[in-house]
Amino acid sequence: MLLTQNSKLKTSFMLTIENISVNYGAIEALTNISMRVEQGEVVTLIGANGAGKTTTLRTITGLLEPTEGRILFEGKEIQGVATHKLVARGISMSPEGRGVFANLSVRENLQMGAYLRKNKTEIAEDVDTIFEAIDEIRSKGTTILLVEQNAHAALHHSDRAYVLETGKIVMEGPSKELAADPRIKEAYLGE
C-alpha cells in the first residue's frame, strides 16, 4: 500500500487507525485494532494466513467498512469514504492476486492504472516507456528472459533473440541483426 501526501498541511501521522473492528456477518475479523504510520516510514504488518492482514488493507482502502473505530488519513477521518475517492486522495493499493483485468489488453490495463490522471499525452508517454523498466532492472545486475509480442520494442531492449513460430524456433541471433533482417522486418515490424 502506498500513501501519497496530498494535503499541504504537514502532519507527522500519515495514517492512524483507532480501535477499529470489522465483521463479516456474524464473524468478527478484526477486533479493536490500532496502529499508525508516520510520514516517510515503512511500516509492516505481519501475520499468518487468516490473521486479518487483507481485511485490514481492505478496510483502509474503503472496500470494507469498520463497525467501530476511526481511520484517519492526513488527520481526516476516512472510514466510510468511497474507495475511488481515497485513491484520488493518495491511498493506493495493488490488489491481491495482482488484479489484472484479463479481458483487457495490456495497454488498457496500464491505462486503467492511470484512470485518475487527466493529461492524456503524459499517460501515453508513460505507457510507452514501460520497456525502459527492463533496462533499469538489467542495470541492477538482473538477468532477464523477456517473452513478448511487441517485436520492435523487445528487439530494441534485448541482446539476443529467438523467434517462435507455430511451435518451432525459426530464427535466432543477436537482437540487432534480427531487427535488421528483412524477413523479420516484413513479418513482425510491419515495414
Next chain:
Amino acid sequence: MDTFVQQLINGLNIGAIYALIALGYTMVYGILRLINFAHGDIYMVGAFAGYGLAYFIAANLGLAGASWGALLIVLVGAMITAALVGMAIERFAYRPVRKYSRMTTLITAIGVSLLIENLFVARYGGMGRGFPQLLNDRTYQLFGNAAISKSQILIFVVSIALMLLLQWIIYKTRVGTAMRAVSFNLNSSKLMGINTDAIITFTFALGSALAAAAGVLTAQYSPTIDPLMGITTGLKAFVAAVLGGIGNIPGAVLGGLLIGVAETMVVGYGANVGIASTYRDAVAFAILILVLLLRPSGLLGSTVQEKV
C-alpha cells in the same frame, strides 16, 4: 424462394429489435451479474415516452404528421427519458440491495417490473393505443415478390448505427474501458480509482436508451403500444442474450437476429412440418431450453482465462 427472402428480411428486422433490447440485458448482467427483469418494461416506457413526445411536439412545435424532424426528436427524446428512468431504477431499487444476495436483487428486479407495468396500466389503461405515424411508410418491391417497408429500413439503419456507436463507446473510450474493467473485477476497478457506482449507472443509461430506441422503432412498424408490450418482447430479448452468451455483447446481437429469424421462419415454413404459425412466440423459449441443455454458456459465451 420469395417466401424465404421475405421471411429472412422480416426475421432480421424483428431480430434487430430483440438485439437492441438484449444488449441492455447483457451489459447489466456483465457488470452486476443481475438479470434486470424490468428491462423489457423500459422498452415499453421508451415507446410511451415517444408517444407522449410526438403529441407534445405536434401541439407545441407544430410538428404534426410525418416528418424526419419529428421522428428524430421523438427517438432521441424517448432514449433520454428511458435512460433517466433506467438510472433511477438502478439508483433507488437495485443499489440499496446490491450488497445482499443475488436472489434479493433478482426478486427486486421482478418487483420493479411489476411496479412499472401496473403503474402504466393504472395511468393509461390496459388497452392498446395507436402510435402516431412519423414516417410516410411505404413498401419497396425487391426482386420477385419480396418487399421491404420504409419502417423496416429505418429499423435496420438506426439499429446498426446504434450498435456501431455502442461498440465505439465500449472499446474505444475511457468510460467503456472502465465498464469492461468493472465487469471483470469490481474491487480492482475501485482500487484503480474508478467510480464504479457511476459506471454502473452509466451502463443502465446506455442499455435503457437502446431499449427505448427499439420501442420507438417498433411503434413505427407496428403502431400499437400498450403497457404490457414489454413482457413477451423483453423475455424473447432475454432469451436472445442467453443464446448469444449472457454478458457477451456481440453474442446479444447474434442471439437477437437468430431468435428473430427462427420466429419468422416458423411463420413461413412451420406449417410444412406441422408447426402452426401461432407457435411463433414459443420458438424463443424452445431455443432457450435447448441452449440451457446443450450449451449453457451460449453461442459466444466463454470464460476468460487469466494469463500469467
